[in-house]
Amino acid sequence: MEAVAQQIPLEHFLVLSAILFSIGVYGVLTRRNAVLIIMSVELMLNAASINMVAFAAYTSPAAFTGIIFAIFIITIAAAEVGLALAIILRIFRNRGTANVDEVNALKW
Amino acid sequence: MGMSDAWVLPLLPAAAFVVLALFGPYLPRKGDWIAVLAIGAVFVLTLPIIADFTDALALQGEDFAGVANSIQWMEVPGHLELNFGVHVDAITIVMLVVVSFVALMVQVYSLGYMKGDARYGWYYAVISLFVASMLALVLADNFLLLYFSWELVGLCSYLLIGHYSHLRSAAEASKKAFITTRLGDIGLLIAIILLWRETGTLNIQGIIEAAQAGEVGREILTASVVLLFLGAMGKSAQFPFHVWLPDAMEGPTPVSALIHAATMVVAGVYLVARTLPLFELVAGGTELVLAVGLLTAFMSAGMGLVMTDIKRVIAYSTLNSLGLMFVALGVGSPAAAMLYLFTHAFFKALLFLGAGSVIHATERQEVGQLGGLWSKMPLTTITFGIGALSMAGLPFLAGFWAKDEILVALLENKAAFALVLVTLPLTAMYMTRVFVLTFLGEPKEPEAHEHAHEGPPTMAVPLVLLAVLTLVTGFVVFDQVGEAMGFPGGIGELIFLEHPHAFEFEVWVTLASIGLVALGIAGAWFAWVVRPELPAQAMARLRPAHALLANKFYLDDFYQAIIDRVVLTTARMLAWFDRNIVNDTGVNGPAYTTGFVSYLMKFQQTGKLPNYALAIVIGVVALALVAFSLKA
Numbered sequence: 090m091e092a093v094a095q096q097i098p099l100e101h102f103l104v105l106s107a108i109l110f111s112i113g114v115y116g117v118l119t120r121r122n123a124v125l126i127i128m129s130v131e132l133m134l135n136a137a138s139i140n141m142v143a144f145a146a147y148t149s150p151a152a153f154t155g156i157i158f159a160i161f162i163i164t165i166a167a168a169e170v171g172l173a174l175a176i177i178l179r180i181f182r183n184r185g186t187a188n189v190d191e192v193n194a195l196k197w
Numbered sequence: 198m199g200m201s202d203a204w205v206l207p208l209l210p211a212a213a214f215v216v217l218a219l220f221g222p223y224l225p226r227k228g229d230w231i232a233v234l235a236i237g238a239v240f241v242l243t244l245p246i247i248a249d250f251t252d253a254l255a256l257q258g259e260d261f262a263g264v265a266n267s268i269q270w271m272e273v274p275g276h277l278e279l280n281f282g283v284h285v286d287a288i289t290i291v292m293l294v295v296v297s298f299v300a301l302m303v304q305v306y307s308l309g310y311m312k313g314d315a316r317y318g319w320y321y322a323v324i325s326l327f328v329a330s331m332l333a334l335v336l337a338d339n340f341l342l343l344y345f346s347w348e349l350v351g352l353c354s355y356l357l358i359g360h361y362s363h364l365r366s367a368a369e370a371s372k373k374a375f376i377t378t379r380l381g382d383i384g385l386l387i388a389i390i391l392l393w394r395e396t397g398t399l400n401i402q403g404i405i406e407a408a409q410a411g412e413v414g415r416e417i418l419t420a421s422v423v424l425l426f427l428g429a430m431g432k433s434a435q436f437p438f439h440v441w442l443p444d445a446m447e448g449p450t451p452v453s454a455l456i457h458a459a460t461m462v463v464a465g466v467y468l469v470a471r472t473l474p475l476f477e478l479v480a481g482g483t484e485l486v487l488a489v490g491l492l493t494a495f496m497s498a499g500m501g502l503v504m505t506d507i508k509r510v511i512a513y514s515t516l517n518s519l520g521l522m523f524v525a526l527g528v529g530s531p532a533a534a535m536l537y538l539f540t541h542a543f544f545k546a547l548l549f550l551g552a553g554s555v556i557h558a559t560e561r562q563e564v565g566q567l568g569g570l571w572s573k574m575p576l577t578t579i580t581f582g583i584g585a586l587s588m589a590g591l592p593f594l595a596g597f598w599a600k601d602e603i604l605v606a607l608l609e610n611k612a613a614f615a616l617v618l619v620t621l622p623l624t625a626m627y628m629t630r631v632f633v634l635t636f637l638g639e640p641k642e643p644e645a646h647e648h649a650h651e652g653p654p655t656m657a658v659p660l661v662l663l664a665v666l667t668l669v670t671g672f673v674v675f676d677q678v679g680e681a682m683g684f685p686g687g688i689g690e691l692i693f694l695e696h697p698h699a700f701e702f703e704v705w706v707t708l709a710s711i712g713l714v715a716l717g718i719a720g721a722w723f724a725w726v727v728r729p730e731l732p733a734q735a736m737a738r739l740r741p742a743h744a745l746l747a748n749k750f751y752l753d754d755f756y757q758a759i760i761d762r763v764v765l766t767t768a769r770m771l772a773w774f775d776r777n778i779v780n781d782t783g784v785n786g787p788a789y790t791t792g793f794v795s796y797l798m799k800f801q802q803t804g805k806l807p808n809y810a811l812a813i814v815i816g817v818v819a820l821a822l823v824a825f826s827l828k829a
Contacts, residue, residue, distance in 0.1 A: 114814055117807075117810050117814075118807055118810055118811055118814065119807075121807075126806075189805070189806040189807065190805055190806075190807075192806070193803070193804030193805055194804065195802070195804050196802045196803055196804025196805075
């Protein structure tokens with residue numbers, strides 16, 4: 090850990106997580122397939138996890154706070170994916186599509 | 198039955214009302230016998246109460262201040278205590294006798310008069326309710342119960358005036374009576390609230406004692422006395438509220454006899470007599486009563502002379518009498534007022550029931566269509582004649598004694614005395630006129646005369662009983678008669694305890710009044726019997742004066758103009774304000790605005806997921822930028 094910290098500065102991790110997060114946002118906004126949107130959301134969650142772990146390693150290596158946060162994020166992501174895929178499956182069964190543009194019953 | 202049990206009295210007719218109102222249509226004879234039995238029981242139960250009263254009087258003499266019996270209704274500790282209770286003293290006894298006896302006579306009379314009426318059962322229900330409220334009114338020991346019954350008798354009056362509700366005139370007359378008296382009632386209510394606020398009690402005697410002890414501020418006391426008198430003026434149809442009483446004659450005639458002659462309209466006199474100590478505490482208080490009474494008596498005497506409806510003539514004579522009672526109160530002689538009230542109840546009820554008998558027989562009530570009825574209806578002619586002469590003030594009839602008592606009480610007030618003297622021949626004149634035109638002379642409509650007949654015994658008996666009472670009640674003024682009846686001090690004790698006041702007799706006053714009455718009767722006899730063409734000539738000669746009287750001094754037109762111009766205009770303006778400002782702008786305005794904004798905003802709900810996602814991202818970025826810029 091010590092060695093890695095000396096060779097790679099914190100900024101690199103932050104830039105990586107920012108890029109990952111932006112890719113995720115871009116995916117959420119542009120994709121129409123619900124499954125792909127879920128995958129993009131996963132990217133954003135992972136970006137956040139990287140952020141947590143990186144800060145934990147660089148600022149307070151002795152404490153495990155950030156790492157525990159990351160583990161929580163992974164847990165929540167798993168639950169979220171399970172739930173979201175179930176919903177998408179039901180929508181697909183009902184409407185024969187997973188395209189979110191066509192799922193627009195709730196509007197004025 | 199002692200005096201403290203008097204609370205039972207109103208409950209009997211009240212129970213009769215409940216039974217009749219709920220089950221009347223299913224009862225034999227629509228339940229009229231229940232109403233008559235209830236009021237009969239009240240009359241019988243009044244007798245032991247009177248006996249108890251005379252016993253107490255004999256024991257305690259002038260110190261006897263009446264018996265009170267009350268129960269607590271509710272209490273807010275430290276703030277408010279409401280009691281319901283009865284208070285029986287001499288003035289209550291007089292009212293009890295009048296109400297229970299006249300009500301009994303009228304209900305028996307109605308058995309014949311109202312027979313075949315479409316709403317016979319309802320008539321008996323309401324008249325029972327009226328008797329119950331009237332009894333509660335005269336028994337009440339506190340202003341709360343008094344006001345409660347005060348409004349109830351007003352309601353019954355409204356219902357009974359409008360009994361023939363298919364007649365537009367009856368519907369309007371009932372409305373007029375109710376609204377006009379309401380104007381005064383508001384004054385009474387405010388007065389009660391003011392007095393309660395000042396003294397912390399609603400008990401009538403308590404308030405009088407507190408006021409006499411100086412616990413009520415001068416301005417407040419003056420205001421409440423004037424407002425109290427407004428209530429009395431409305432109920433007793435005193436100028437300028439008198440306009441409702443003649444119109445109230447649209448109701449069935451027995452109702453006029455009971456409510457608009459003998460009982461309800463004297464409630465104002467009763468109220469003022471009860472609270473007279475308050476009037477005496479206020480500068481100008483009794484003078485106000487005197488002035489209003491004089492004005493009413495004087496105006497109504499003139500108007501009675503030109504009315505052509507037999508019931509309306511009697512109605513104006515009632516106004517005349519009520520005015521005289523207030524005059525007596527105004528000079529501080531409640532004894533004279535109560536004596537007049539007592540005798541007036543009998544002869545005025547007799548007059549109305551006699552008029553009812555005529556209307557029943559001929560179905561006409563314009564004197565121009567009647568005439569010559571004495572040959573067909575001798576009993577009615579004699580009894581009505583006794584009533585009319587008593588009203589006129591012929592010696593030894595009931596009205597004579599009471600009227601002379603008022604005159605004697607007035608001796609110290611020269612102007613008032615003179616004015617009352619002037620009304621005497623006028624009263625005698627119009628009473629003679631209505632008698633002559635109805636019963637004497639030639640029948641003006643032979644067809645109506647042909648079918649005229651005496652009423653059934655249920656109508657004849659009350660007439661005879663009331664006529665007998667009219668002949669004899671006057672004699673209670675003699676101490677010996679009063680004592681023989683069990684009242685140790687004669688009339689003073691019978692009529693009003695707190696002002697012991699024996700009957701006074703001034704020979705020259707009596708002679709003057711007899712002379713004036715005789716003059717009036719003779720004048721009327723000359724004008725309508727000896728030379729029947731004379732009134733028409735006089736009318737032509739005095740057209741403006743006649744028009745003024747026949748149009749009731751144009752007061753009705755004046756009120757109508759005020760209602761049209763002021764009340765309705767104001768009401769229209771307020772209605773516009775309510776419709777446009779309060780309703781459309783104040784209430785509907787925010788609702789419309791919310792709706793419109795919602796309409797505009799609903800279009801952002803596209804139902805497309807990426808739009809929502811984009812909105813979230815933009816929002817987060819914007820918030821982040823704000824946070825950073827604030828930090829920097």
